Amino acid sequence: MMHEDQAAGAMPAAPPREGRPPRGRGRPQGDRPKRREISGWVILDKGVGMTSTHAVAAVKRALNAKKAGHAGTLDPLASGILPIALGEATKTVPFVMDGRKAYVFTVTWGTETDTDDAEGRPVAISDKRPTREEVEAVLPRFVGAIEQVPPRYSAIKIQGERAYDLARDGEVIDLVARPVQIDRLAVVAHTEERTIIEAECGKGTYVRAIARDLGRALGCLGHVSALRRTRVGPFAEDQSCTIGALEAAQGEEVPAVLRPVETALDAVPCVPVSRDMALRLMRGQSVILRGRDAPAAGKAYATCNGILVAVGDVERGELVPHRVFHLGGIAARHG
Structure with a gap:
């Protein structure tokens, strides 16, 4: 049965063997690649026998990503769709978990x-x-x-x-x-x-x-x-990939396995905003929404020039941000 993996207690370091440098020292610089800032969704087709926690670790390792988390546990006995959020996409996990x-x-x-x-x-x-x-x-x-x-x-x-x-x-x-x-x-x-x-x-x-x-x-x-x-939620089998496909993805192929961060907000209205409004939202300040297409109440997310800026609640004609995003030019863009 699925359970949360427990971190093992730290063990005292063993003394180095004679003639061999201590572990972690003497390793050439650049031998271990630096973790990358990468944001987007990987729709993993998890195989039987793997825990959700191990699946997240495997995706992080395959893409050398800094930050990752999953949207809804899938038992080891089960296979299929396990959405994994990378980077800024982790801020949208609750929207996926609340989906059908x-x-x-x-x-x-x-x-x-x-x-x-x-x-x-x-x-x-x-x-x-x-x-x-x-x-x-x-x-x-x-x-x-x-x-x-x-x-x-x-x-x-x-x-x-x-x-x-x-x-x-x-x-x-x-x-x-x-x-x-x-x-x-x-x-x-x-x-x-x-x-x-x-x-x-x-x-x-x-x-x-x-x-x-x-x-x-x-x-x-x-x-x-x-x-x-x-x-x-918005993720289905035809968008999924396997751990093997992720491990094979290199360089320019990596964006092909990513879905944009805002894909998780598929059921939430989108509000385009100006650059000045985007800067206010990113400082945690609310902005007044104008236009007849602006939502009157409820959840909404804002974009500026197609880039996700914030998600929050519309209250009395204002968008109050609850989560802000720092995607810049590194957002996963996938047609």
């Missing part, structure tokens, strides 16, 4: 596990197997605004502790149901032992919990045995 998500997942019937996926320990079994018609008949119960109990092995915090840490310690966890939005569930394929389902849902939805609850509703039990994320 799409998955294709396989439910294997007959066994419920303690993790609700194939990595867990079986906790209950059933000889019953559902027909396709039975599965399709029960799906509408789980579409719309519903209450969902997260898996015991999840990153939900209970009195400051992660649920998966408590579960591993053998503690009995009583997680409270939370409201989630599931827009669509549809059967893609079905056999006696398993069913492949497409899902479109909102932030905070656990696909593993959908599989668990479907199994209980059908009286046959079940768990997720395969999971692929196909969309996160």
Whole structure:
């Protein structure tokens, strides 16, 4: 199961061997390339077996980028879309995390596990197997605004502790149901032992919990045995690349794998501003918006000559910046 990687405690340095310079000394200058200031989005197609944290590290290493972060954890068991923000794009991560998500997942019937996926320990079994018609008949119960109990092995915090840490310690966890939005569930394929389902849902939805609850509703039990994320917010599979493609990208090829920072703001209105207004926004000062196309309220982002300047809230005809960007000429420009 996915967990936050813990930093190892620092170990005292071993004395250098005779005749060999201490580690980190005597290395020729320029042997390690300097980290680059690079901003934009990499839409990674993460493979099975890699944690989200390791995926971010691999992207940083491949592009030699200074700063990176991901927009929404994808379990090691899962593959698919993991948007990774570089540089100034990290300021737009919340907009992507709040976006809709799409998955294709396989439910294997007959066994419920303690993790609700194939990595867990079986906790209950059933000889019953559902027909396709039975599965399709029960799906509408789980579409719309519903209450969902997260898996015991999840990153939900209970009195400051992660649920998966408590579960591993053998503690009995009583997680409270939370409201989630599931827009669509549809059967893609079905056999006696398993069913492949497409899902479109909102932030905070656990696909593993959908599989668990479907199994209980059908009286046959079940768990997720395969999971692929196909969309996160504005990002989809046709925009994605692999770690191998990133490692092969050199020099002028690097921008080709980047999406512009403002791609994350796809659902937010754009307001062009003058250079003087842009300078005010970058100092954290609000500006008055004019023109009949200017938004009256809500989120908006400002650009100057096509370059992202700030994102904030429109209040009483003014754009109040909450995040400012320093992209200059280094913004990822991608047609």
